[in-house]
Amino acid sequence: MSKTQDLSALLSDADLFRSQGYINGKWVGATDGATFPLTNPATGAKLADMPHMPRGQVAEAIDAAKAALPAWSALTAYQRSAYLLKLHGLMEQHVQDLGTILCVENGKPLTEAKGEIAYGASFLQWNAAEGLRTYGQTIPSPFPGTRNMVIKQPIGVCGLITPWNFPNAMITRKMAPALAAGCTVVIKAPAETPLSALAMAVLCERVGIPAGVVNVVCMDKGDREAAAGLELCENPKVSKISFTGSTPVGRLLMQQSSSTLKKLSFELGGNAAFIIFDDADLETAVNGVIASKFRAAGQTCVCANRIFVHSKVYTQFANLLAEKVKAFKVGDGMTEGVTIGPLVNQRGVEKVERHVKDAVSKGAKILVGGERFTPSSASNSGSEAKETCFFQPTVIIDVDPSSYVASEETFGPLAPLFKFETDEEVIQRANSTEVGLAAYFFTKDLGRSNRVAEALEVGMVGVNTGVIAQACIPFGGVKQSGFGREGGPGGINEFQIEKLITIGGI
Numbered sequence: 001m002s003k004t005q006d007l008s009a010l011l012s013d014a015d016l017f018r019s020q021g022y023i024n025g026k027w028v029g030a031t032d033g034a035t036f037p038l039t040n041p042a043t044g045a046k047l048a049d050m051p052h053m054p055r056g057q058v059a060e061a062i063d064a065a066k067a068a069l070p071a072w073s074a075l076t077a078y079q080r081s082a083y084l085l086k087l088h089g090l091m092e093q094h095v096q097d098l099g100t101i102l103c104v105e106n107g108k109p110l111t112e113a114k115g116e117i118a119y120g121a122s123f124l125q126w127n128a129a130e131g132l133r134t135y136g137q138t139i140p141s142p143f144p145g146t147r148n149m150v151i152k153q154p155i156g157v158c159g160l161i162t163p164w165n166f167p168n169a170m171i172t173r174k175m176a177p178a179l180a181a182g183c184t185v186v187i188k189a190p191a192e193t194p195l196s197a198l199a200m201a202v203l204c205e206r207v208g209i210p211a212g213v214v215n216v217v218c219m220d221k222g223d224r225e226a227a228a229g230l231e232l233c234e235n236p237k238v239s240k241i242s243f244t245g246s247t248p249v250g251r252l253l254m255q256q257s258s259s260t261l262k263k264l265s266f267e268l269g270g271n272a273a274f275i276i277f278d279d280a281d282l283e284t285a286v287n288g289v290i291a292s293k294f295r296a297a298g299q300t301c302v303c304a305n306r307i308f309v310h311s312k313v314y315t316q317f318a319n320l321l322a323e324k325v326k327a328f329k330v331g332d333g334m335t336e337g338v339t340i341g342p343l344v345n346q347r348g349v350e351k352v353e354r355h356v357k358d359a360v361s362k363g364a365k366i367l368v369g370g371e372r373f374t375p376s377s378a379s380n381s382g383s384e385a386k387e388t389c390f391f392q393p394t395v396i397i398d399v400d401p402s403s404y405v406a407s408e409e410t411f412g413p414l415a416p417l418f419k420f421e422t423d424e425e426v427i428q429r430a431n432s433t434e435v436g437l438a439a440y441f442f443t444k445d446l447g448r449s450n451r452v453a454e455a456l457e458v459g460m461v462g463v464n465t466g467v468i469a470q471a472c473i474p475f476g477g478v479k480q481s482g483f484g485r486e487g488g489p490g491g492i493n494e495f496q497i498e499k500l501i502t503i504g505g506i
């Protein structure tokens with residue numbers, strides 16, 4: 001039986017809950033009136049009927065962004081910075097409501113959702129400052145009477161395609177540098193979590209960001225989503241695509257963008273190795289695994305996916321981890337004390353289940369969890385276990401290297417423990433994947449720390465920590481995890497062009 005949930009009743013500022021798209025400063029439904037249902041993954045309850053926008057409306061949003069570009073890019077960096085700081089302030093002020101919206105549409109527990117809002121806001125603060133420092137260069141010329149200057153300019157209209165696992169922070173991570181640089185944007189919100197994107201559009205409107213500078217389109221997965229992707233990639237008015245999502249969709253977007261040769265930055269899938277050497281502080285390492293593996297119920301691109309533990313400490317480490325995972329409280333993220341929520345949809349549950357079954361069929365043993373279930377805090381859905389979006393936080397040991405989980409990103413709360421003997425062996429196994437986003441290791445040996453960090457084929461390494469994400473770091477991968485960096489000192493460059501001005505006859 002399908003139920004509905006009145007989300008606005010949970011908000012102190014119900015105006016933040018919008019179920020229309022935002023194009024050229026106007027709140028609009030799909031031109032043909034089409035909608036799709038948005039549900040709470042914890043309960044299955046319907047939250048809203050969202051606009052299922054056709055390709056023509058994406059083109060309209062691009063037109064609006066193109067029209068708004070000259071005035072927005074002509075503002076001083078200080079004026080744009082002031083908008084971002086006001087937006088940052090509003091996010092802090094509305095953290096409870098923004099967190100609640102995020103929690104009910106994505107499933108992550110409210111405390112974690114509020115943490116994501118703070119993380120999302122940090123990209124506004126960081127880029128408000130970075131926008132003021134987009135320095136150019138003067139370059140001595142070999143030609144007499146000639147001067148060379150290099151200036152930075154906004155690249156133009158940017159298409160931002162963002163995923164559901166960080167419904168707020170993946171938007172601000174792209175939108176903040178784009179706006180700071182003087183670009184205008186069309187955000188294609190993910191079908192699973194459009195409300196967080198639209199709540200940000202409300203705040204953009206409130207701080208007075210002019211119509212057309214920020215546009216949000218939404219549609220369900222499938223044909224119209226593919227059409228939106230095509231429009232963003234093929235429309236010559238769009239100069240840049242920034243995408244976070246899976247590697248296969250990244251490949252498709254790159255192919256589609258070739259006809260207009262857009263600048264691209266892609267943050268794609270990972271398969272992070274998490275290595276515990278025999279000299280590691282095991283208590284710290286267990287906490288590191290928990291922070292990395294179980295954040296967002298295991299649905300982050302930088303999640304520990306393959307946990308390699310030295311044979312000398314394997315059993316001790318496995319038992320310590322199992323004890324902590326047993327203590328997790330799984331349930332509806334709005335319930336007090338819940339530490340881990342549902343996966344975003346049943347497709348996510350099916351993938352975790354497939355990885356567990358496959359590993360067990362190849363000899364792995366389950367220490368904790370291993371099954372989908374419906375926790376009592378989410379049982380008001382009346383859903384059968386087969387319809388649930390919950391999977392028990394799971395630890396498996398003695399995992400065979402041929403298991404799917406060794407080569408595919410699980411994107412769920414499954415911690416598989418592999419055994420290793422030598423540094424060389426574990427580095428080779430860590431690198432034996434086509435993706436290279438993040439990796440982590442724990443050791444007290446300084447020499448090893450430098451050697452291993454340099455040998456790992458990834459864009460980001462955590463040493464003695466499971467937490468690397470911050471606005472101030474260059475976030476991104478190598479190999480098939482994509483290219484381009486978000487955040488950090490260079491993040492804003494992704495949204496700028498360098499222009500040379502050579503002056504002769506001086």
Ligand SMILES: NC(=O)c1ccc[n+]([C@@H]2O[C@H](COP(=O)([O-])OP(=O)(O)OC[C@H]3O[C@@H](n4cnc5c(N)ncnc54)[C@H](O)[C@@H]3O)[C@@H](O)[C@H]2O)c1
Pocket residue numbers: 161162163164165188189190191225226227228229230244245246247249250252267268269270300301409410411
């Ligand atoms: N790097 C990340 O943070 C991240 C985020 C989400 C998913 N993933 C990976 O993707 C797997 C599957 O999740 P998914 O199906 O949501 O990923 P996906 O790549 O299909 O979707 C990610 C986002 O891309 C958009 N998208 C999908 N197809 C598109 C198209 N043809 N044109 C334009 N936009 C399109 C959607 O907005 C979606 O939210 C996960 O298991 C995980 O491995 C990674």
Ligand SMILES: O=CCCC(=O)O
Pocket residue numbers: 165166299300301302469
């Ligand atoms: O999943 C993608 C982003 C995760 C993060 O910013 O830590």
